[in-house]
Amino acid sequence: VYFTLIHGTGKRMSLETDHINYLIYCYLVESGFDHSSYTFGEESGVANSSYAQTSIPPGSLIAHMQRALYFVQAELNLSKEGLPAPQEDIERLEPLSLLESVQPDVCEQRRKRLWQIMEEKNNNSNGEEKNMDDAPDGSIPPNSTLSPSTPTFTEPQAPSPNKSLEVTSVHNLDGHNAIVFSTLWNPVHSRLASCSGDGTARIWSTDSSDDSVSVLLHPERSESTDVLTIAWSPDGNFLATGYVDGFVRIWATENGELEVRLTGDEPVTAVRFSSDGKYLAAADVSGTVSFWDTRTQRQVFSETEHDGAVLGLVWTTPAQFATCGADRNICVVSIKDKTDVRKLSAHVDEVNAIDYSPHTHLLASASDDETVMVWDVEKETSQHVFKHESPVLFVVWNPSECLPNLLASASKDGAVKLFDVKKGVCLHTLSGSDTQCFCVQFSQDGKRLAAAYNNGRIIVWSLIDMANPRVEKTYEAEGPVLHIAWHEDNQFLSFGDETGRVSVLNISA
Numbered sequence: 001v002y003f004t005l006i007h008g009t010g011k012r013m014s015l016e017t018d019h020i021n022y023l024i025y026c027y028l029v030e031s032g033f034d035h036s037s038y039t040f041g042e043e044s045g046v047a048n049s050s051y052a053q054t055s056i057p058p059g060s061l062i063a064h065m066q067r068a069l070y071f072v073q074a075e076l077n078l079s080k081e082g083l084p085a086p087q088e089d090i091e092r093l094e095p096l097s098l099l100e101s102v103q104p105d106v107c108e109q110r111r112k113r114l115w116q117i118m119e120e121k122n123n124n125s126n127g128e129e130k131n132m133d134d135a136p137d138g139s140i141p142p143n144s145t146l147s148p149s150t151p152t153f154t155e156p157q158a159p160s161p162n163k164s165l166e167v168t169s170v171h172n173l174d175g176h177n178a179i180v181f182s183t184l185w186n187p188v189h190s191r192l193a194s195c196s197g198d199g200t201a202r203i204w205s206t207d208s209s210d211d212s213v214s215v216l217l218h219p220e221r222s223e224s225t226d227v228l229t230i231a232w233s234p235d236g237n238f239l240a241t242g243y244v245d246g247f248v249r250i251w252a253t254e255n256g257e258l259e260v261r262l263t264g265d266e267p268v269t270a271v272r273f274s275s276d277g278k279y280l281a282a283a284d285v286s287g288t289v290s291f292w293d294t295r296t297q298r299q300v301f302s303e304t305e306h307d308g309a310v311l312g313l314v315w316t317t318p319a320q321f322a323t324c325g326a327d328r329n330i331c332v333v334s335i336k337d338k339t340d341v342r343k344l345s346a347h348v349d350e351v352n353a354i355d356y357s358p359h360t361h362l363l364a365s366a367s368d369d370e371t372v373m374v375w376d377v378e379k380e381t382s383q384h385v386f387k388h389e390s391p392v393l394f395v396v397w398n399p400s401e402c403l404p405n406l407l408a409s410a411s412k413d414g415a416v417k418l419f420d421v422k423k424g425v426c427l428h429t430l431s432g433s434d435t436q437c438f439c440v441q442f443s444q445d446g447k448r449l450a451a452a453y454n455n456g457r458i459i460v461w462s463l464i465d466m467a468n469p470r471v472e473k474t475y476e477a478e479g480p481v482l483h484i485a486w487h488e489d490n491q492f493l494s495f496g497d498e499t500g501r502v503s504v505l506n507i508s509a
Helices: 017-030 034-044 060-076 104-123
Strands: 002-006 012-016 170-173 180-185 191-196 200-205 212-217 227-232 238-243 248-252 258-262 268-273 279-284 288-293 298-304 310-317 320-325 330-334 341-344 351-357 362-367 371-376 381-387 392-397 406-411 415-420 425-431 437-442 448-453 457-462 470-476 481-486 492-497 502-506
Touching: 012 017, 017 034, 017 060, 060 104, 180 227, 180 481, 191 227, 191 492, 191 502, 200 227, 200 238, 212 248, 238 268, 238 279, 248 279, 268 310, 279 310, 279 320, 288 310, 288 330, 320 351, 362 406, 371 392, 371 406, 381 415, 392 437, 406 437, 415 437, 415 448, 448 481, 457 481, 457 492
Parallel strands: 227 268, 310 351, 351 392, 437 481
Antiparallel strands: 002 012, 170 502, 180 191, 180 492, 191 200, 200 212, 227 238, 238 248, 248 258, 268 279, 279 288, 288 298, 310 320, 320 330, 330 341, 351 362, 362 371, 362 392, 371 381, 392 406, 406 415, 415 425, 437 448, 448 457, 457 470, 481 492, 492 502
């Protein structure tokens, strides 16, 4: 079969399917696919044709595909007038992948997005800074600065020299224009990360010498643009994001640049680094669980372990992690033996959350069946079953070595319960609101417990007197708060609400 092409000089060029087949055949041979190359060579006929004697450089197929991708990219980087777009505008968009480059709708969407960026910049050519809240899609350029009232870090009394926020009751960080799913403090650097339904994650600087924010733009989609989950690497140098397009992306903390994009198919619901940073695990709505070796960026494991969405993921050791899902099961995956996937099955409804204690070596799970279960993972047995009066949405262990057996859970009716796992008893039922409590978190020293509710209320209890927990702080956000995170100095609490606002609450102010 021949395809006739007209060269720019008017001369004809031929594109023969046999030539294409021979390039594919050479690629298979070069890549070590011995059986596949033999079968393809025989079925296509190229192995025994005159082309088989043709000498071509190794990697020719890849080289030509790269050139084709560069050409498509260059074509999409033109303005409406057919002129090259400014590099600074192009860099706000992710480069196309090879598969994206052959999808006309994706290419056209990217072309229109570039034109929109150029038009927005032209509309603000008077030199004034663009007001991000007025942007049609809520996006902001990387490294744009925060407002002058951004909280700053000063030298703290605690051992962490780079983290201590200025005394102020609450500081709001505006930029997202859709619900904020999560916020997370960097374990090393003066940074706070957030992810939202506006198609972005953000890395906010909280250092007095650097008040910038990096905006991590994810590809625009006609449907959902939820960045559902984030995770910091243990060294604090990278942020992982899980997006509805199925990709896990790794971004540099320092400049917000995209470093790696890990392939997936379905919306990513959870992503976590192992404690030593050697592996990255992720899970999605289809029930697929995957992990990669971060040193080689190679996918080591990817299997559908749940019959439905995965709702939680936690590492139990540097070589083992657990997931929970809508199929009522908990799966335990071993890095060393990928065939050894154990299932803990005792819940009779969806398992919404799990957490692991490195002190007690126990796993806790929260379920719609109105129970919290405590598991010995190695023995694959349930040690305790604690009851709520409504579906349990969240569970968390106290991270302090002083109170390793203290477990907290939150339920749909707003009840927050504290359990002594060693004694197997409920110590307290804390009531802060009659609406859903989405999240509870202990401070790093274990002396405070914070809860976030569907009506936007944040409540912080002091646990210094365990016999009588008292409300230490309350705050009303502008909409539902799905997640909260403590700063390691135990004084500051971050969260985001339904309006897109990220806030940092000073508990001591």
